[in-house]
Amino acid sequence: MGDLLKRLAVPLVVATLLSLTVISMVGDRRAVSEGRRDLPAWQSVMLEVTAPLERIVFSPIDWVRSFYERYMKLVGIGGENRRLRTRLAEVEAENLQFKEALVASGHLARIAAMRDEVEIPMLPAEVVGLDVAPWFRSVLVDRGGRHGVEAGQPVITHEGVVGVVTATSGHAAKTMLLLDRQSAVDAVIQRSRARGVLRGVGRDRLEFEFVVRGADVVDGDEVVTSGLGGIYPKGLRLGRVTALREAGGRLTRIAEVEPAVDLGQLEQVFVLLRRGPQMDLLYRPNRPDADLEGPARVDGSVGAVVAEGGGQR
């Protein structure tokens, strides 16, 4: 008996550990629908420790990079400056014309009133770490639950959408980037209003799958959030169409989209301290039907609403 136990000890321990990891994976999959917003204490401690350490380790690399960007790239800055000033003057002139037109039609006052209603508070945050595995695309930011950050809140920069917060500890938050394979955002072509879903494919570009096969889209079209997904407000820049192709075996076309934000060079971001109403439903604590309605069911029932952002931690 003793010999048997001795022989079985190794397989038993390994099998137990394997079971533990599988149970935690499956349990984690259900965590979203059970309304968990923050990481458990022991996980938070680990995240709180690693985030500042990564920042310390990265600081020499950061210094070299910022030195290069500040001084080496100054070559040719004069020409670029003149070009930008010209462009700025053009844009300001256009802006004035638009304002005039809006005032004339009486829309400006209504838009100003609406802006007051829907204005979303933003929290600046610094990116302190990137996902270390090539199979995932996420970043770690230095603001967390203590600052009002919650899972499901959008993260943006002045250039456009970055992603969505998926997990928080006290002073850090994990943000899934648009590029992640789990990311899906309800979007429209700004020019033609053709609607579809913008998906991450795990590489440096996105794929925009149209709802209608004959959607009006051409290279260079801007893709913006539709506002229908429940996570991102309407009209945020997502990217620009760079190529079009047929979707193999499906009655639709796919546009390749270059993200509006350089997601490989993120430093400063803003967390929108608001979650859409659908996200509140998804993340609501103690949801009575949580056990019956896992993420897949929710995805299917509201389509891109929950597909947007992936709905995962």
Add this chain to the structure above:
Amino acid sequence: MKSASAVFLLGIAALIVQGALARALPPPWCPDLAWLVVVGIGLRWPNVVSGAVLVVLLGYSMDLVSGSLMGQHAFLRLMTFSAAAVLARQLDLSGALSVGTFVLLMTLVYGIATVTILSVLLGVSWIGVDSLGVGLAHAVVNVVAAGPVVRVVERILGRFSEEEVGRRSAMPLGFDRGGLA
């Protein structure tokens, strides 16, 4: 216990350095140092049970800063450890070529398994042909980094638990005898 603590700290340090490197290198070109520590443990650790526990702890640490499912890296790292431990007891995995081949194949398997788990549990679309290029690039980078990382694990074991390593006579420790350098 000392060697386990030292290797655990090495795994955490690898994770932090890897996180910093990820900001300077694009994803496939950043070596998975923390995973290579796990490979080193699988190849050189004398006791399977303590090695498995150590690897699971390192896997959960990785889960905190990477991926979306808690336990995914822990699961895959335990599988990597098991494969390394079994193979190291059946084959001579002391040379650069054999360890390099193992790392190359396991990196690809790791990537495919990662996407498969996401596909099964979260319904994420399965891997595309062009993703294989990313996987191959990452595998090559891991092969290059494998030698130094495995050697560090080996040295820590040699430093803290010479007795244990000595007892493991069936395990070749041949990195200094024609290793990966």
